[in-house]
Amino acid sequence: MIEDKWPQHAYTAAARDIAPALLGRYLVHKIGEKILAGRIVETEAYGGMYRRQPDDGSHAFRGLTSRTEPMFWAGGWSYVYLIYGRYCCMNIVTGSKGDAQAVLIRAVEPVSGLDEMLKNRGVSSLCKNLTNGPGKLCQALNIDLRQNKLDLCGDELYVIEPNNARRICTCRSTRINIDYAVKGKYFPWRFYIKGNPYVSRF
DNA sequence: AGCTCGATGTCT
DNA sequence: GACATCGAGCTA
Numbered sequence A: 001m002i003e004d005k006w007p008q009h010a011y012t013a014a015a016r017d018i019a020p021a022l023l024g025r026y027l028v029h030k031i032g033e034k035i036l037a038g039r040i041v042e043t044e045a046y047g048g049m050y051r052r053q054p055d056d057g058s059h060a061f062r063g064l065t066s067r068t069e070p071m072f073w074a075g076g077w078s079y080v081y082l083i084y085g086r087y088c089c090m091n092i093v094t095g096s097k098g099d100a101q102a103v104l105i106r107a108v109e110p111v112s113g114l115d116e117m118l119k120n121r122g123v124s125s126l127c128k129n130l131t132n133g134p135g136k137l138c139q140a141l142n143i144d145l146r147q148n149k150l151d152l153c154g155d156e157l158y159v160i161e162p163n164n165a166r167r168i169c170t171c172r173s174t175r176i177n178i179d180y181a182v183k184g185k186y187f188p189w190r191f192y193i194k195g196n197p198y199v200s201r202f
Numbered sequence B: 001a002g003c004t005c006g007a008t009g010t011c012t
Numbered sequence C: 001g002a003c004a005t006c007g008a009g010c011t012a
Helices: A015-019 A114-121 A134-142
Strands: A028-031 A034-046 A079-085 A087-094 A101-114 A157-158 A170-173 A190-193
Touching: A015 A034, A015 A101, A015 A190, A028 A101, A034 A114, A034 A134, A079 A134, A087 A134, A101 A134, A101 A190, A114 A134, A114 A157
Parallel strands: none
Antiparallel strands: A028 A034, A028 A157, A034 A101, A034 A190, A079 A087, A087 A101, A170 A190
């Protein structure tokens, strides 16, 4: 795999623009010599404004807290949080310092380290169930709270351009499981690759 | 210190 | 459709 890592300036745009741009790129978790990687097929943008409405679906909506601290950093850091006491979700912070925007990685297609992913997920053979959800992909790629607040320009967790990028059709929809967000539930900020079997829901 | 709940996944 | 499981965030 030729590494063509996204540099810091690739993360300075708004989450709503970077979320679709991440589709088709590879998310890489390097553990020592082991490479676990997945092709990003589904994302959601959080934070910022849509039609002059602030995003009440964002963790950062009510301001800076200890959990959401990395969301307020400049683009190019990881924000990993624990959900329901059992799973983790991985976000890529975007924008400028103080913007509090991030892109949730909701699904990937396994690319590298298949055996390791199967083991991490407790699954016996390659199937879409391996990485078709934000908690599942973190488990497969061995991403947990230890990977919170990592510099994506470092050498452990990062995004690369695949050298044989396929042409994709992008679909968009409202985001999953944010009914609590009075305004944000209507923002069309979920993006996914049309027809890809690893997308979490259609 | 106590209480509530969640950007989910798994099993029934 | 029930429920596991735990840290953050809020109230006091």
